[in-house]
Amino acid sequence: MLALPLSWPLENRQVVLIGAGAWATRKLTLLRRTPATLHLFAPLADLADALPRWPQPAELADAALIIVAFEDRAMAEKGAALARTSRAPLNVVDFPDLSDFHVPAIIDRGSLSIGVATGGTAPVLARETRRKIEAAVPPSETHVAAFATALSPRLREIFPNTDDRRRVWETLLQSPAAEVARTGRIDEALALALSHIDAPRTGVVHLVGAGPGDPELLTLKALRLLSEADVIVYDRLVGDGIMDLARRDADRFYVGKERSNHSVPQAQIHELLVEQARLGKRVVRLKGGDPFVFGRGGEEVEALRQAGIDVHITPGVTAALGCAASAAVPLTHRDHAQSVTFITGHAKDGDSENNPLMLDWSALSAPHHTLVVYMGVATAKIISDKLMSHGRMPDTPVLVIENGTRRNERRMQVSLCTLADALHATPPEGPALVIIGEVAGLYQDTAAAVITETLRINA
Missing domain, CATH: 1.10.12 (Lyase 2-enoyl-coa Hydratase; Chain  A, domain 2)
Known part of the structure; x- marks a missing residue:
């Protein structure tokens, strides 16, 4: 540790700022957020509310600290020499060799303030670290x-x-x-x-959307709730790295489901949530995507309310939005799609052998309409046959996105009539989303384009 971070009370204290230009203006903005009594001097007469001159030594005698802010080093050295006539600690902005202390990058949350310091050696690193902390607080x-x-x-x-x-x-x-x-x-x-x-402490359950996989797509509220949770009940679809952001001493229950392998029945998940909340725990039910988009969030809310448990919802970026954005495919487009529908290819009882869902296939088969299918790999043939039999063209573009937004994301562009065969030939190993419609034809495989261009240049 090159420097000791300190918290310096400034109530009823005098702070002197000597400077000019943008550096001085930024420091003035910071100081005005404190309760200090400010004395401002601007020899170049361009600092708001400042005296247009250098201070006299007597005007520095009672200062709790002095800040000198000039971009020109010669001016900074002159200000520092004048400040040394006082015994007040001195900071010369961006000139650590002239300073007694450094002002850290600050996260300001009222009476809660967080400073990030590098001993004056790497202020840009301090600012970048502050940005990350601001996202977490x-x-x-x-x-x-x-x-x-x-x-x-x-x-x-x-x-x-x-x-x-x-x-x-x-x-x-x-x-x-x-x-x-x-x-x-x-x-x-x-x-x-x-x-x-x-x-007595009463428990609460938060249904929290973890997004499609990329930890950076978590909302700030989701991140805060993860850091506060006593208990975390999480799904298979929660992306790698997200659980690393959770409170380390929280109890964790994995209740992941896979097609034809429901390791923990839904009713048992309800019982677990109720049981942990009744123990007075703060429970986070963490779900991939959004809890209310094919996430059974509605069923869990009903069960919790019937048990008298306080329940709150924190939405997440649903897979359709995250995967489409990752592939740079718009779900709506003025020239190609004026509407979008989300459906699931998985029936509640798991029996989708003959008819996966009771849907208005005629409406779903309309041109210039985007259809996003969740959990539709196993029923892709049924869905594609239904759409084509109701008028959707066989050559309608389709984009399959596996492990969307994650490092191992994989995409496959096919047509509606070849969708089932393509999925059978190379079945996805991770969660996959199917986008059907004209917008899927806008997808461009940028990696392939880069390889093609590289080969052309090398040739």
Whole structure:
């Protein structure tokens, strides 16, 4: 560790800023978010509300810290020399050799602030790391920080013992009171927290969409819930790497299903969710894609509500949207498709031998209409035959996307009349989505194009 990150209280403290240009303006924007009393000096007279001159030594005597911000090194050195007439700690922006301390890259969440420092050696790395942390600490944490600040004095009165207070905080920050605080209703959250301090802890279940596979497609809320969960019940379709983002000490239950191999029956999943919630646990039911798009989320909500369990839904990027975007295929297009329909090729009882679903095949077979089929590999022949018998042209483009958005994504472009044979010849090993319609013809295999171009150049 090259430098020691510190938290520096600035309430009722004086801070002096000497500078000009964009660097000084950025520092001024940062300082105005603090409670410090600011004294601004701009020798080049281009800094808002600043005195257009160098400060006098007496004007620096009471400074808690001084920041000098000039892009020109000669000006920065002059400002630093003047600041040294005071004993205040000095930061010279972007010139660490002239500085006593460095200002880290900051994630500002109100009274919660996070600094990322590299000892002044790699500020761009600090900014990139800050960007990643900001994604993991959503803006709603500003409200939670305000809630914690307001509640802290009261908890100190009620729980003088530090260990007791810590245990209460651990409970409250994962309670409904914290959820209310995240919406900005601080007074309501405080009342709820105080009323539930001595109450038995009640569980909650969050149905969370994990997206089609790529961990970066998780929503900020999904990421937060994963980091807070006591229990995670997850599917086979949850992408590699997503569980690595979950709370490490959470209990994990795998309930994955595969075609013709339902390792955990749905009714048993319902029982597991209810059981864990009744133990007072915060349960995350993690589903690939979106919980309410062929994810049985509706069935689980019904079961939880009948059991009197509090349940919340966090949507995810569904496979149709994620896979289509990964292949750069629009599901709607003014020239090719004015509507899109999502269907499943898998019947509830698994018996799709003769007719997978009771669907309006005439409507689904209309031209300039995109049809996205989930779980349709096993029933591809039935679906393609139904569509063609109701008027869909045999040469209609089809794109099959296996393991969409993941590192091992594979795509296959065929026509409607050859779909079943192609899937039989090279059956997908992972989850596959089938896009049927004119838009599938817009797909371009960029990898093949690059190889072709390379061969042409080398020839």
